[in-house]
Amino acid sequence: MILNVDLxxxxxLYQQLRDQVVEAIASGVLTDGSPLPATRTLAADFGINFxxxxxxxxxxxxxxxxxxxxxxxxxxxATADHSFAPEWTARVRTVLAEAVARGLPPEEVLxxxxxxxxQFATPREDTP
Amino acid sequence: MILNVDLxxxxxLYQQLRDQVVEAIASGVLTDGSPLPATRTLAADFGINFxxxxxxxxxxxxxxxxxxxxxxxxxxxATADHSFAPEWTARVRTVLAEAVARGLPPEEVLxxxxxxxxQFATPREDTP
Amino acid sequence: MILNVDLxxxxxLYQQLRDQVVEAIASGVLTDGSPLPATRTLAADFGINFxxxxxxxxxxxxxxxxxxxxxxxxxxxATADHSFAPEWTARVRTVLAEAVARGLPPEEVLxxxxxxxxQFATPREDTP
Amino acid sequence: MILNVDLxxxxxLYQQLRDQVVEAIASGVLTDGSPLPATRTLAADFGINFxxxxxxxxxxxxxxxxxxxxxxxxxxxATADHSFAPEWTARVRTVLAEAVARGLPPEEVLxxxxxxxxQFATPREDTP
DNA sequence: GTGGTCTAGACCACA
DNA sequence: GTGGTCTAGACCACT
Numbered sequence: 001m002i003l004n005v006d007l008x009x010x011x012x013l014y015q016q017l018r019d020q021v022v023e024a025i026a027s028g029v030l031t032d033g034s035p036l037p038a039t040r041t042l043a044a045d046f047g048i049n050f051x052x053x054x055x056x057x058x059x060x061x062x063x064x065x066x067x068x069x070x071x072x073x074x075x076x077x078a079t080a081d082h083s084f085a086p087e088w089t090a091r092v093r094t095v096l097a098e099a100v101a102r103g104l105p106p107e108e109v110l111x112x113x114x115x116x117x118x119q120f121a122t123p124r125e126d127t128p
Numbered sequence: 129m130i131l132n133v134d135l136x137x138x139x140x141l142y143q144q145l146r147d148q149v150v151e152a153i154a155s156g157v158l159t160d161g162s163p164l165p166a167t168r169t170l171a172a173d174f175g176i177n178f179x180x181x182x183x184x185x186x187x188x189x190x191x192x193x194x195x196x197x198x199x200x201x202x203x204x205x206a207t208a209d210h211s212f213a214p215e216w217t218a219r220v221r222t223v224l225a226e227a228v229a230r231g232l233p234p235e236e237v238l239x240x241x242x243x244x245x246x247q248f249a250t251p252r253e254d255t256p
Numbered sequence: 257m258i259l260n261v262d263l264x265x266x267x268x269l270y271q272q273l274r275d276q277v278v279e280a281i282a283s284g285v286l287t288d289g290s291p292l293p294a295t296r297t298l299a300a301d302f303g304i305n306f307x308x309x310x311x312x313x314x315x316x317x318x319x320x321x322x323x324x325x326x327x328x329x330x331x332x333x334a335t336a337d338h339s340f341a342p343e344w345t346a347r348v349r350t351v352l353a354e355a356v357a358r359g360l361p362p363e364e365v366l367x368x369x370x371x372x373x374x375q376f377a378t379p380r381e382d383t384p
Numbered sequence: 385m386i387l388n389v390d391l392x393x394x395x396x397l398y399q400q401l402r403d404q405v406v407e408a409i410a411s412g413v414l415t416d417g418s419p420l421p422a423t424r425t426l427a428a429d430f431g432i433n434f435x436x437x438x439x440x441x442x443x444x445x446x447x448x449x450x451x452x453x454x455x456x457x458x459x460x461x462a463t464a465d466h467s468f469a470p471e472w473t474a475r476v477r478t479v480l481a482e483a484v485a486r487g488l489p490p491e492e493v494l495x496x497x498x499x500x501x502x503q504f505a506t507p508r509e510d511t512p
Numbered sequence: 513g514t515g516g517t518c519t520a521g522a523c524c525a526c527a
Numbered sequence: 528g529t530g531g532t533c534t535a536g537a538c539c540a541c542t
Contacts, residue, residue, distance in 0.1 A: 026225035097154035282481035353410035
């Protein structure tokens with residue numbers, strides 16, 4: 001799994017980590033049972049604070065996407081929280097509205113969505 | 129135009145206002161030339177400070193979606209900036225990944241996108 | 257002389273008028289002795305307030321570029337104020353710095369300046 | 385870095401600050417990665433409100449010239465936006481027209497531009 | 513009467 | 528300790 005953090009950006013570091021793990025799960029790079037790096041290891045790799053990684057992992061745990069135990073963090077898509085629809089739909093609406101409001105044709109927007117989803121649909125073709 | 133703000137939420141008030149104006153433009157409730165409420169009026173309606181509304185309007189102005197003059201704020205979709213693709217696509221990827229990671233089938237996600245876009249595509253039939 | 261005002265813009269109307277008269281003088285469209293439209297006429301043409309035009313003309317008078325009499329406003333480049341160098345240079349520095357800071361090569365900036373000045377140097381070729 | 389603000393002038397304080405940072409970048413006093421003073425520190429130095437400095441920094445951030453993070457503000461010329469030509473050229477035209485209209489010979493104006501640009505071209509030799 | 517600017521002071525999120 | 532957000536109230540520029 002390839003993780004990158006943009007120090008000096010506007011987006012909080014823990015949010016960046018959380019988003020990338022989510023995208024890795026969506027794209028199939030991480031599947032049910034996949035172990036995540038130890039918090040201290042990951043923090044050291046990025047030169048960021050240990051608590052920041054902890055916060056990201058805790059967020060993922062609250063969402064039911066990972067499980068934290070003494071052995072470390074593992075992905076658990078089985079227990080994922082499925083009752084997220086309403087607020088999620090609102091977020092989708094906002095981000096899509098942004099493009100439409102700026103003049104991008106809806107068909108073009110949909111095409112982008114489809115393209116993104118196709119990347120998620122085909123898991124694990126990164127290391128031939 | 130129906131605007132709502134969620135006091136006490138985690139999303140900044142000015143962002144909420146900005147998002148709702150964007151969605152109103154996308155859905156055709158606000159079109160090129162539509163006037164927006166005066167900053168102080170809107171602030172009074174919501175019981176928030178006029179500076180907060182000011183910041184939302186300023187954001188929209190920076191995005192080229194509205195124009196501010198002594199006459200008030202008016203929607204100007206004509207001058208909208210079309211070079212926003214890269215970061216926007218990243219945001220789309222993140223929000224769609226969230227649903228896929230949580231187990232929502234990609235086809236279902238795409239269906240939601242299409243549904244949202246259809247709401248935007250129908251510009252408005254309020255006053256036949 | 258072709259004047260345009262951008263209602264609904266951020267730039268004050270009187271400033272827009274003043275700027276356009278200055279550019280017309282620089283490009284030779286208006287020369288020493290050229291009459292300017294009557295304030296009321298101009299205001300009526302643009303559908304703006306009479307006082308706004310008055311303010312623009314007064315600004316030009318203060319700069320010594322026009323003379324106001326009962327007969328109307330006439331261009332008087334002869335009496336132009338030549339002691340404007342310091343603040344003007346500062347404005348030039350600021351606007352040029354903006355381009356350089358954003359990565360435009362100085363040669364390119366200078367090329368733009370030269371191009372603009374050439375338009376001023378060749379007066380009166382607009383109505384063949 | 386030498387910054388000055390002219391309290392009591394007609395130019396907004398936040399604009400003055402923004403302009404001076406831009407000029408500092410253009411002249412090489414500030415380069416990619418240079419840290420800017422903390423908003424509250426700078427505000428205290430000038431005896432102005434920290435919100436004013438905040439607005440100046442926010443302007444620079446929007447222009448892509450600096451990045452704001454919890455670590456502070458740092459110059460980032462790398463990501464500067466290059467698509468600013470149209471309105472910028474208009475501003476150049478206005479300011480140059482002003483001098484020509486007032487009788488300064490175009491060659492003299494161009495000489496000033498060249499002189500200004502030379503100050504920007506020499507990036508800095510402070511610490512040999 | 514509109515938006516723009518500035519000041520002042522509070523609390524929070526992030527690291 | 529940094530920037531971000533919000534509130535509150537004042538004065539000004541423009542039309």
